[in-house]
Amino acid sequence: MAKYFSKEHEWLELDGDVATVGITDYAQQALGDIVYVELPEVGKKLVKDGDAAVVESVKAASDVYAPVDGEILETNEMLEDNPGLVNEDAEGEGWFFRVKIDDESQLEDLMDQESYNDFIEGLED
Amino acid sequence: MSFQTHTGNRGLVLEEKLIFEQGEAGRCGVDLPKPDAVKSRLGGLERDSDVGLPGLSEPQVVRHYTRLSQKNFGIDSGFFPLGSCTMKHNPRLNEKVARMPGLADLHPMQPESTVQGALELIDSCAHWLMVLTGMPAVAMSPASGAQGELCGMMAIRAALDARGENRRRVLVPESAHGTNPATAAACGFTVDSIPATADGRVDLAAFEAKLGDDVAGIMLTNPNTCGLFERDVRKIADLVHAAGGYFYCDGANFNAIVGRVRPADLGIDAMHINLHKTFSTPHGGGGPGSGPVVFSDALAPFAPLPYVLHKDGKFHLVETASEQDGKKPFGRLKGFHGQMGMFIRALTYMKSHGADGLRQASGDAVLNANYLLARLKDKLSVAFPGYCMHEALFDDEFLKGTGVSTLDLAKAIIDEGFHPMTMYFPLVVHGALLVEPTETETKESIDQFCDAVLSLVAKAESGDAEFFKNAPYLTPRRRLDETAAARNPVLRWVPKNAE
Numbered sequence: 001m002a003k004y005f006s007k008e009h010e011w012l013e014l015d016g017d018v019a020t021v022g023i024t025d026y027a028q029q030a031l032g033d034i035v036y037v038e039l040p041e042v043g044k045k046l047v048k049d050g051d052a053a054v055v056e057s058v059k060a061a062s063d064v065y066a067p068v069d070g071e072i073l074e075t076n077e078m079l080e081d082n083p084g085l086v087n088e089d090a091e092g093e094g095w096f097f098r099v100k101i102d103d104e105s106q107l108e109d110l111m112d113q114e115s116y117n118d119f120i121e122g123l124e125d
Numbered sequence: 126m127s128f129q130t131h132t133g134n135r136g137l138v139l140e141e142k143l144i145f146e147q148g149e150a151g152r153c154g155v156d157l158p159k160p161d162a163v164k165s166r167l168g169g170l171e172r173d174s175d176v177g178l179p180g181l182s183e184p185q186v187v188r189h190y191t192r193l194s195q196k197n198f199g200i201d202s203g204f205f206p207l208g209s210c211t212m213k214h215n216p217r218l219n220e221k222v223a224r225m226p227g228l229a230d231l232h233p234m235q236p237e238s239t240v241q242g243a244l245e246l247i248d249s250c251a252h253w254l255m256v257l258t259g260m261p262a263v264a265m266s267p268a269s270g271a272q273g274e275l276c277g278m279m280a281i282r283a284a285l286d287a288r289g290e291n292r293r294r295v296l297v298p299e300s301a302h303g304t305n306p307a308t309a310a311a312c313g314f315t316v317d318s319i320p321a322t323a324d325g326r327v328d329l330a331a332f333e334a335k336l337g338d339d340v341a342g343i344m345l346t347n348p349n350t351c352g353l354f355e356r357d358v359r360k361i362a363d364l365v366h367a368a369g370g371y372f373y374c375d376g377a378n379f380n381a382i383v384g385r386v387r388p389a390d391l392g393i394d395a396m397h398i399n400l401h402k403t404f405s406t407p408h409g410g411g412g413p414g415s416g417p418v419v420f421s422d423a424l425a426p427f428a429p430l431p432y433v434l435h436k437d438g439k440f441h442l443v444e445t446a447s448e449q450d451g452k453k454p455f456g457r458l459k460g461f462h463g464q465m466g467m468f469i470r471a472l473t474y475m476k477s478h479g480a481d482g483l484r485q486a487s488g489d490a491v492l493n494a495n496y497l498l499a500r501l502k503d504k505l506s507v508a509f510p511g512y513c514m515h516e517a518l519f520d521d522e523f524l525k526g527t528g529v530s531t532l533d534l535a536k537a538i539i540d541e542g543f544h545p546m547t548m549y550f551p552l553v554v555h556g557a558l559l560v561e562p563t564e565t566e567t568k569e570s571i572d573q574f575c576d577a578v579l580s581l582v583a584k585a586e587s588g589d590a591e592f593f594k595n596a597p598y599l600t601p602r603r604r605l606d607e608t609a610a611a612r613n614p615v616l617r618w619v620p621k622n623a624e
Contacts, residue, residue: 035611058607059549083612 004107005116006067011091012110018073020095023055023064026120028090031057034083039075039097046070046099048106053096055086068106070099138601141192145179145618152180177620196601198544204570206546208516208561209380209402209490216405218477219470228469233461237441244440247462248433250472254398254417257483258376259389262425264418264432266463270377273397273416274308274344276429276458280395280420281342281371282312283427283455292341292370298327300351300553305344305375314341321553325351325509325518333364342371347391348378350551351509352494352516352559362392371395371424379403380564381491381515384484394421400464404471415467430457489564490515493571497562500575504582508554515563521556523582528590531556534581536604537596541577 004012009027013020028034038054046052046066053064075097078085086094101107111119133140165171181189199205200212223229231243251263267273278295285292295309298319306316317335322328327345343365347355355361362372374388374396380403388396400415401408408414420428431444442462446454478486491514498507498517506522521531535545535558547559562571585593597603 033608033611035608056611058611060552084608 002107003113004067004110005113005119006065006110007119008065008067010064010067012067012107014101014107017101017104018098019068019070019101020098021052021067022095023086023090024116025090028087028094031055031059031062033058034086037079037083037086037096039079040072042072042075044072046072056083064096066099067110068099069102071102072097073100074098135601139192139195140601141189141196143618144181144186144189145620147189148179148181148185150175150180152182154181154183154186203542203544204562204566204574205544206560206562206574207544208547208563209399210377210547210561212408213380213402213405213563214565215407215470216474216477219405219473222473223466223469228465231465233465241440243465244433244442245435246472247465247468248435248440250468250475251417251433253472253475254419257383257387258379258396258398258419259387260393260396260419261389261422262420262428264420264428264458265468266429266431266457266459267397267416267418268459268464269414270375270397270399270402270416271304271308272414272458273399273418274304274373274375275311276416276418277373277395277397277420277424278308278312278314278344279429279455280418280424280427281373282314283453284371284424285341287427287453290369292339294337294339295341296332296335296343296365298345298349300325300349300551301344301346302350302375302377305346309344319343321351324511325349325353325553326355327357327361329357329360332361336364336368336370338369340365340368340370342373342394344373344375346375346377348381348514351554352378352513352518352561353509353511354382354514358391366392376419377402378515381487383487384480385487388419389421394424395419400467400471404474406467406470406474413464413467415464415471417463426452427455428452430454431462486564487515490562493562493564493566494560496568497560497571497575500572501578504579505558508557516559516561518551518554519558519560520554521558524556524585527585527588529585529593531558533590533593533596534558534585537581537584537593538577539597540599541581543574543577 002014004014005024006012009024009030011022011024023031034055034057036056038056040046040052046069048066048069050066051063052066055062055064076095079094079096088094200214205212227242228246231240237244247265251265254263255261264276267276293314294317295314296317296319297305297309298321300321306318309316319332319335320328326349332343343361345355345358345361347358349355365372371394372392374391374393376388376396376398379388379396379398383403395418397416397418398404400406400417406415418428430446431442434441434443475483494513494515494517498513501517501519504523505519508518508520524530524534531548535548538545547557547561549557550559551557562574595604
């Protein structure tokens with residue numbers, strides 16, 4: 001399965017035309033302890049770069065943006081009771097939602113793992 | 126301290142239970158005779174169980190609240206670098222005037238002829254605000270800075286509606302107060318954020334590129350949240366006006382420029398003024414907020430009701446749209462006149478300082494912040510180069526490699542006897558430490574704070590991260606588990622036998 005990353009620190013893993021989306025490990029570290037995740041309703045239409053979810057940590061509340069257009073198929077209900085999953089396993093168990101992608105060409109705007117690693121290394125300087 | 130006391134008290138720092146966990150049933154502060162022959166008119170709906178109030182004597186109640194107050198640390202206890210956003214010194218003269226019987230005993234529903242002095246006071250306060258900002262109109266009623274923002278944006282919305290234009294995009298810099306985008310969204314606008322330049326100001330080219338015929342306006346804080354003056358503000362005003370939009374200025378930081386810069390000269394259409402920040406009214410636990418909004422000629426007709434009209438030697442509160450001549454108020458935001466008690470205190474502050482005193486206060490606020498910046502900048506890392514306005518902003522670059530975080534340093538500052546500064550805000554600065562000493566701090570108290578911070582930075586550099594991880598040591602409670610508190614908040618006391 002191909003994995004993509006956005007400059008807003010979301011990751012996206014593609015399986016057919018369904019993408020699983022979450023925030024990156026770098027993002028969870030920067031946010032600190034996550035205390036609440038507000039997920040979109042199933043069936044909601046996402047617009048690329050529009051608001052998709054809200055993640056709240058002890059430091060701040062941040063928007064999570066949709067990396068692509070599409071429709072929400074499923075959300076990670078485990079985050080309701082245990083938002084700390086995002087800290088424990090941001091790019092696995094701590095996924096946010098699954099979305100049916102409208103336009104696969106939008107993936108071209110995203111980065112692969114290697115470019116994302118370079119991108120966050122650039123931010124550290 | 127290495128031993129535990131039997132009581133849990135630490136010397137004269139007393140442990141205090143919740144008031145519901147004290148006393149015993151039946152104990153009471155007063156002993157009144159039972160009323161006889163009380164006839165219920167509740168039709169059988171009388172409560173037949175206990176209310177569950179704690180039974181305490183009068184001295185127990187007095188001690189409870191006194192002890193709680195002693196646990197508080199505020200501007201009256203010591204250096205409080207959260208600054209004017211939270212609380213700056215409230216001159217006691219303000220309180221004396223607010224307690225004068227002719228003002229303290231007023232009722233908002235008294236006949237107008239009996240409150241001419243109070244209406245004149247509101248009118249005078251409004252006059253001062255208009256002169257200080259150079260703006261032709263002011264709405265006094267908004268009850269806080271945030272409601273002031275709402276007031277300003279509703280006036281912009283009303284003005285656009287009157288023009289028959291459906292402009293819905295509002296530009297907001299990414300360093301803005303969180304209330305700015307929230308206000309725009311609450312008014313039905315969409316928010317489009319403008320990036321900042323490397324020196325912490327609005328990126329003019331990016332701003333210009335975002336302008337268009339769907340732009341309702343810009344919401345800009347000046348001086349901004351990074352404590353910097355937006356030097357392109359005049360250009361920004363011209364550009365947004367040329368594009369047909371309005372300029373809302375968040376005037377929260379007016380305390381840094383009052384008496385020196387008139388917002389009207391910057392091309393502003395609407396700006397709220399936090400009376401607590403600029404004119405020293407109490408705030409937070411101490412009193413209600415108050416956020417009057419000044420308007421340009423373009424927006425003045427849409428200002429909300431009510432307002433005071435001075436005509437034929439009399440003061441009149443205009444409360445209905447039918448009394449208007451050519452004005453189109455968008456409605457009203459609040460019952461009665463606004464925060465009368467705050468107008469009294471603000472006007473007292475203005476009149477006791479005079480124009481020259483207000484000018485000196487903003488100068489002292491900026492001087493104090495820059496003195497603090499100069500004392501700390503070699504050991505801490507300054508977020509943006511150059512002088513600051515009323516607050517000094519650092520990032521956490523200086524802590525890199527020490528294992529100490531901004532939060533750890535802030536906790537250690539508590540042990541030194543200071544309230545910590547604002548942390549992790551603004552969000553655009555990594556691990557931000559924002560320090561606002563305000564105009565009333567002496568050089569001694571700023572020096573004492575700087576000496577303490579510098580000694581802690583030296584300790585962090587010496588590799589003693591463990592010390593910081595466990596701070597604070599000397600407070601009634603040690604490091605609290607903020608994560609657990611946020612994830613599993615206990616919001617209500619539940620009696621033991623009800624569990």
